[in-house]
Each structure stands twice: as C-alpha cells, then as structure tokens.
Amino acid sequence: MRLAKTMSAVAAGAVLTLTLAACGGEGAGGGSGDSGAGDGDEDVKVGVAMPTQTYERWIQDGNNVKKGLEDLGYSVDLQFANDDIPTQTQQIDSMITEGVDVLVIASIDGTALTSQLDAAAAANIPVIAYDRLIRDSENVDFYTTFDNEAVGVAQANALLRGLGYLDKDDKPTGEKGPYNIELFAGSPDDNNAGFFFDGAMSVLQPLIDDGTIVVPSGQTDFGQVTTQRWELETAQKRMEDLLTSTYQGGEKLDGVLAPADVLSRGIINALQSAGMGPTLDKGLPVVTGQDAEIANIKLIDDGVESSTIFKDTRLLAEQAVKATQSFVEGEEPEANDTETYDNGVKVVPSYLLEVQTVFKDDIKPVLIDAGYYTADEVKAGQADD
Known part of the structure; x- marks a missing residue:
C-alpha cells in the first residue's frame, strides 16, 4: 500500500x-x-x-x-x-x-x-x-515532541531549588547566594539542545546578571558548553577539565546544569573522583538531569543526583x-x-x-504509581526486561 x-x-x-x-x-x-x-x-x-x-x-x-x-x-x-x-x-x-x-x-x-x-x-x-x-x-510533515523550552526552564528551576534559592513551588526562599555553578548543554547537532539551553538561560541569565549566580569558568555561551553526541565520557572529561582549571584555589562549586541523565552520570563521576561528595548531604554539588533513566532515578533515591526531568x-x-x-x-x-x-x-x-520534574519525593507518585518503574527497579537501578 x-x-x-x-x-x-x-x-x-x-x-x-x-x-x-x-x-x-x-x-x-x-x-x-x-x-x-x-x-x-x-x-x-x-x-x-x-x-x-x-x-x-x-x-x-x-x-x-x-x-x-x-x-x-x-x-x-x-x-x-x-x-x-x-x-x-x-x-x-x-x-x-x-x-x-x-x-x-x-x-x-x-x-x-x-x-x-x-x-x-x-x-x-x-x-x-x-x-x-x-x-x-x-x-x-509533522513533529512529535515535548515542550523543549519548558524542559530547560524546568531544569533551571530544579537547579535553583536544589541550591536552596527556590522552594518546591518554585518561589524564592529568601536566600541570596551567590551560588557557583557550571553549565552543560547537549549535542550541537540536536535541535532540542538549543531549546533546552535557551529555556534554562531564560531563568538563569537574570540571576547571573545580578550576581546571584556566578559561573566561575566564564563559559556561558551555548557553543562553549555543548556535548557532542550527548556522550557521558565527553561530559566527564569537560567536568574534570573545569575542576582542574577553575577550582584548584579553594573555590566552591555549588551546582551543575546538566541537560540529560547520561551527562549527569559523567559529571557526577568527575565530581566524586575529585573528592566531592559522595552524596548531596556530604558536599556533592547539585546536579540536574533529564529523561528519568532508571540508573539516575536510583542516584536520586540514594541522594546523589538532585533531580531529573521526566518525559513520559x-x-x-x-x-x-x-x-x-x-x-x-x-x-x-x-x-x-x-x-x-x-x-x-x-x-x-x-x-x-508536557514534562514533570522529579526529586526524591516525586519518585513514588510520578514514576512508581504511574507504572513507569517498579519500586524494585528503582532500588536495583535497573529496569526488568
């Protein structure tokens, strides 16, 4: 036919x-x-x-x-x-x-x-x-997707919530910072990567401008922060280089805008290898994510990754x-x-x-109760076949 x-x-x-x-x-x-x-x-x-x-x-x-x-x-x-x-x-x-x-x-x-x-x-x-x-x-002829700019906005708000600047309703808590962060973006040949980054920067740029947010590396342009092919190893290497070039003088890194869970894992590997963490309550910087991959949901449940964006x-x-x-x-x-x-x-x-932001408290209502993952899968960090 x-x-x-x-x-x-x-x-x-x-x-x-x-x-x-x-x-x-x-x-x-x-x-x-x-x-x-x-x-x-x-x-x-x-x-x-x-x-x-x-x-x-x-x-x-x-x-x-x-x-x-x-x-x-x-x-x-x-x-x-x-x-x-x-x-x-x-x-x-x-x-x-x-x-x-x-x-x-x-x-x-x-x-x-x-x-x-x-x-x-x-x-x-x-x-x-x-x-x-x-x-x-x-x-x-047609395009099916998520609201990709909204994904970036949600990632930025999740980062600010993890830092303590916003509460769970995305309202200011009264904390002023400044917070030191670094920015990552996705693959430059993926059209979505630009939407994610632009959405995030629509939230973060005003805070960079008024000094609430500081990017110590100075790398704030999309072309400086992209990650070819969304590769974990590339993100890990760039995070290692940033730590070596920018954070050897005692500067504190408070958070990292990571646009996807696969990049989050590489970034977290670099941070932990540098002696940060191992968990959020023990000094690991706030790291965001996207896609609610099961390995990352376990990291969130274990207090390692701060949040992810769930796209069903x-x-x-x-x-x-x-x-x-x-x-x-x-x-x-x-x-x-x-x-x-x-x-x-x-x-x-x-x-x-539409998309949903997932912190630790959201795992059960958003992912488990909806049948996306089981509690056993979250505990194991691996989806059943």
Whole structure:
C-alpha cells in the first residue's frame, strides 16, 4: 500500500508539500486503535529510524512505537543507527527503497537528512520527526515532541531549588547566594539542545546578571558548553577539565546544569573522583538531569543526583502512532503548535507533550504509581526486561 499525500499549493515556484491544519487536541492516550485503518492494514509498512541503542530512552522509544504500530496491524521496520550518521542515512534510504508508507525518524543530526527527505517526498512518503526536529527541509510533515523550552526552564528551576534559592513551588526562599555553578548543554547537532539551553538561560541569565549566580569558568555561551553526541565520557572529561582549571584555589562549586541523565552520570563521576561528595548531604554539588533513566532515578533515591526531568516517552510514542495512523487514513495529524518549530525552511506542525520534574519525593507518585518503574527497579537501578 502506498499513500497519496494530501497536497496543497505553497509559495509560487515551490514544490507541492503536505499542509497540515492545526487544531487543539487531547493527549495521545485517546484510544488510537479504536477506528482502525480499514481493510488492508497488513499492507501498511512503517519505517522507524532511531538514533542509538546506547541510550536507554531510545530503546524504549523504538520499542514503544513499534508495538503501537503493530497493534494497529501495520508492519514495522525498526532500525537503530548507533549514533553513526552514515548508518542512519543508509537505513532510511533502504526503508524508502523497500516502499514504506510512512517514516518516523529520530535523527542523529537534524541537518543531515535532506536528500533522504527529498526521496521520501518524491515517493509520497510522509515524514514524522520524532522528538528531534529535522532541519533545512520542506519535506518534514509533522513533529512529535515535548515542550523543549519548558524542559530547560524546568531544569533551571530544579537547579535553583536544589541550591536552596527556590522552594518546591518554585518561589524564592529568601536566600541570596551567590551560588557557583557550571553549565552543560547537549549535542550541537540536536535541535532540542538549543531549546533546552535557551529555556534554562531564560531563568538563569537574570540571576547571573545580578550576581546571584556566578559561573566561575566564564563559559556561558551555548557553543562553549555543548556535548557532542550527548556522550557521558565527553561530559566527564569537560567536568574534570573545569575542576582542574577553575577550582584548584579553594573555590566552591555549588551546582551543575546538566541537560540529560547520561551527562549527569559523567559529571557526577568527575565530581566524586575529585573528592566531592559522595552524596548531596556530604558536599556533592547539585546536579540536574533529564529523561528519568532508571540508573539516575536510583542516584536520586540514594541522594546523589538532585533531580531529573521526566518525559513520559510512552505518551510520545502513542502520539507518533496516532499521527502515523492519520497519514495512513488520508487525514491530517492533530497539532497543538504551529508557530514554534521553524526548521529553517518551514514551520513544522507539531504536537507538544508536557514534562514533570522529579526529586526524591516525586519518585513514588510520578514514576512508581504511574507504572513507569517498579519500586524494585528503582532500588536495583535497573529496569526488568
């Protein structure tokens, strides 16, 4: 089965592209399998391209998307690229050649897939960007993600709460600081990394300007603090270098803005190896995170990592499945944002999901009671198969 895209004219001289109408919708849990895709569902094939299997969350994302699509009766080609751009481009090329009907892509480099998306458009294959916006192409038809700027705001507020500047309601406690912190950002080729950092700095920059927050290294620009490919080892090495270059004279480090749990672990390794800690109540600086990886939830429960941002990827997968089903049925996926995500060529219609901040006291109500992890998994720091 090959889908025919719903087409409409764009600016004069431009190619025809899929036009999506925005509508304020509900979350992804509204029974996407109820309507079905009609007779012939078994003939629908979906290509799902995920960036890596070295990062726990992407394994979960890939498996959740695959299961949701298979529950609709679709066949699924799920591929992981091990953070290698040529591997991902080859995988997507193969999916297009084999005639998939929809592509769901979590890109490694959001600027590296233009030729693949051109080929998909020529074959009338809709493209859904999954959590990472694909840039510089008009052939991105839909984007499912979380509110990424809100993630950064939440990370900054979590850092300030861990430092004691804010209370649990994100209200000032009256403490004035100053607090010494260092900043980390994600991979510069991941569009989300900029949103996370900008959201965090919208909170932190005014406090840097008035002296409440001090960055002793002076490294406050996005380009100075990025972490290529979100690699633990890269974050650990940069933290080690910062400690050597900036904190050898007795300066105190109070906290670190870490935008992902995988980076948090590397940063914490460096801090503990330098004699800080081993836990928050024994002098370890406050370290934030993102993704609620099970190893980090144990660190939070053990008083090592301060907080993380929980993005329920089950809901993200459901939303991607729902958007895929809409394309299969010749309909327009439901968007709740048609203004924010400009990929350099077009504003991509998007569906944004909310996030939650998790401190130790939030583990049970947010993660365990919701069935995301069990208490035994948290205790072990490892999810059951």
